[in-house]
Amino acid sequence: MIQSHADRTLVRVQDLTPEKADQLIWLRARVHTSRAKGKQCFLVLRQQQFNVQALVAVGDRASKQMVKFAANITKESIVDVEALVRKVEQKIESCSQQDVELHIERIFVISQAEPRLPLQLEDAVRADGEGEEEGRATVNQDTRLDNRVIDLRTTTSQAIFRLQSGVCQLFRDTLTKKGFVEIQTPKIISAASEGGANVFTVSYFKTSAYLAQSPQLYKQMCICADFDKVFCVGPVFRAEDSNTHRHLTEFVGLDIEMAFNYHYHEVIDSITDTMVQIFKGLRDNFQTEIQTVNKQFPSEPFKFLEPTLRLEFTEAVAMLREAGVEMGDEDDLSTPNEKLLGRLVKEKYDTDFYVLDKYPLAVRPFYTMPDPSNPKYSNSYDMFMRGEEILSGAQRIHDAQLLTERALHHQIDLEKIKAYIDSFRYGAPPHGGGGIGLERVCMLYLGLHNVRQTSMFPRDPKRLTP
């Protein structure tokens, strides 16, 4: 229990600059490292990505006992210190606060860490290969995830998730400015929204229900309900037994749906502009976070064009064939072909972000609008970052009759999607949209290689904890 010290002001580590020199301050921070040396103990005190050097030395203000006490405080413990801020002659390269150090006069342990940490923070931020010759350890992914609370304390994790928070904010702010309304859609649903495969079943009182694979049907229903332009941010669930670097069983969907006037490219333009605003916002406001992540995971800066490059599916097939790939006109792209296409597009157009438009109808969900000029294709699109899909979208069928035909063609039980189909019986505007995977956007923007790095507590077929 902590006594009340309402009169005390706690200073933030990031505010410890030469302007504070010779002031006596209070600070709460973690003990990042500690090193006793004769009559002195050097500590590095940390708050998130910021740290400062501190010193307890035997003298007027500190006894020998106090130095010993300080030296015995376990790493990662949280302490309150009263200390004098001192300018230093030589920059402290190893700390974020390079121009000052703290001369500690009082120190209290607020929360003591157990002496044996399951992983060392300095190991967890080491770049691949770095320090290998000296036999320095890195931390494997399962150890990180098993001890996520400690792994999340690293500068890299702090930067990743602050940037992720920024992506959500930029997404919403951009759409709100465009007149979109935020909606909340149910996750427990009575029928599988996209056909029936890969859906989790929930016991629901005396019956059973499903977890929504996307807010698809509900955001469309909001369009039929006159909300005109809507977005939602929320969990989506996929019972897919895919153990890859880019699949999760639960991820965060950034979803958009909007009525358009004359052409579904109005929707593509709205979405690509939103993505461009996100990219610009990250570039302009999250440079520190990007550079922090790059230190451990180097990558090229993310490139994008304005306006966004839009290719048609047939063009992509031609490019791939020219590069030696054999594929049919109406085959979907395999993951390796998507990646190859990304490299070809990067070479030719110098962009890490583009739209692939007009997918073959056969490879898209039942509610996708066929291309009126060629029924083998459809008014649908994917968007890619660094050669990996981050969004799937389309113009949707807004006519109950055509929707019924297409659902039957896909052998979907009409009874189960009755409420959805009925939504289109009382006037529905032409509309389209798409769903973006938040974790993938963060992974690919930062040039990371595993989506688990951008999910705080990832869920996959083999991981349900912590």
Place this chain on the structure above:
Amino acid sequence: MIQSHADRTLVRVQDLTPEKADQLIWLRARVHTSRAKGKQCFLVLRQQQFNVQALVAVGDRASKQMVKFAANITKESIVDVEALVRKVEQKIESCSQQDVELHIERIFVISQAEPRLPLQLEDAVRADGEGEEEGRATVNQDTRLDNRVIDLRTTTSQAIFRLQSGVCQLFRDTLTKKGFVEIQTPKIISAASEGGANVFTVSYFKTSAYLAQSPQLYKQMCICADFDKVFCVGPVFRAEDSNTHRHLTEFVGLDIEMAFNYHYHEVIDSITDTMVQIFKGLRDNFQTEIQTVNKQFPSEPFKFLEPTLRLEFTEAVAMLREAGVEMGDEDDLSTPNEKLLGRLVKEKYDTDFYVLDKYPLAVRPFYTMPDPSNPKYSNSYDMFMRGEEILSGAQRIHDAQLLTERALHHQIDLEKIKAYIDSFRYGAPPHGGGGIGLERVCMLYLGLHNVRQTSMFPRDPKRLTP
């Protein structure tokens, strides 16, 4: 399929003002009502909450056939019209655009509604008792919810959900300004987060899992992971067979968790200030929406104090006893007693929002910090709007040892919450927070009487669809 008319600009109904008089414009809207009268057909065209009178009359620009065609367009169909804007002599009281009407020259049906609507919009916005003498219908709740897509088109629903979108935005903006970071927490979890009762079970590949009853454990883990102040907005699930006006099995939680310095009242102050910012934002920016809802569901304006009133549990018990209620010192408040207390507080302090602090320890979850000065009580609180609970929160135990003791006392299987308890072993700051029910906040702010009115697609033990 719609042809491309990229050259056409569609005007919004709300922009149809006298400044547009004598202009020929294009407009897309729903046919709200239609009334043929000799050689004329009067239409009301609607976009969300806005509508305008329009006229097709036999003459230079319109044939007899066209009038007949217009008269036969079903209500709720979506049409494109080309029309001349005309100022009117006498205000059109029944429309939002009172100063102009449209003289239609061309009309196309974009999407035709079926002739028989499952409910009439004018019935769905009728206030209780209004028009009863003339035998006018109102629409009961199940009919509304069964046909939610149409019910959501009413001015009342449009206003409710635009205001709800505003609550989320105000919540996030206020917290972002205070330095909070948005987090995303998993909804599929391996162990019931709050003890085990009332939790939905999910089939998870070859094992089973649960749906999170709150992000509680995860937001606390983020505090242990140095995020300092976090919030999240997302679905929470309660497998509670409660069929009341205020219970849903799935609702949207607005969650807050933060480290504090010396006293958990710092947390209460942060939360109450956030609520006050929401109330002010709604009052200042959503007055149209509030008044629209009030037309159908009259209620007193929502009152709040600055600073927010904070009462202690023992004071509340004393007030209730004085009002004739018999209850023990450590009994929890029943729902009727909460409501009565709300009325007593309103009478005495003239506020619809207050905090009740220091609940008996026995009625709170295992992770609640006991009151250091009286172990029968705890550092926990609820917040109330118009006498109903909208938030439950507390200082949390941040010591693994004490947390273990309290979990055992509550007969919780320690093995199942191991990852959670372990989070506190490596240094954890004192912290607290709370979870707010979005739908309840909207319901109570607007003075509505059923939480299903503020959930787009509500879920309760008996409703899973649409």
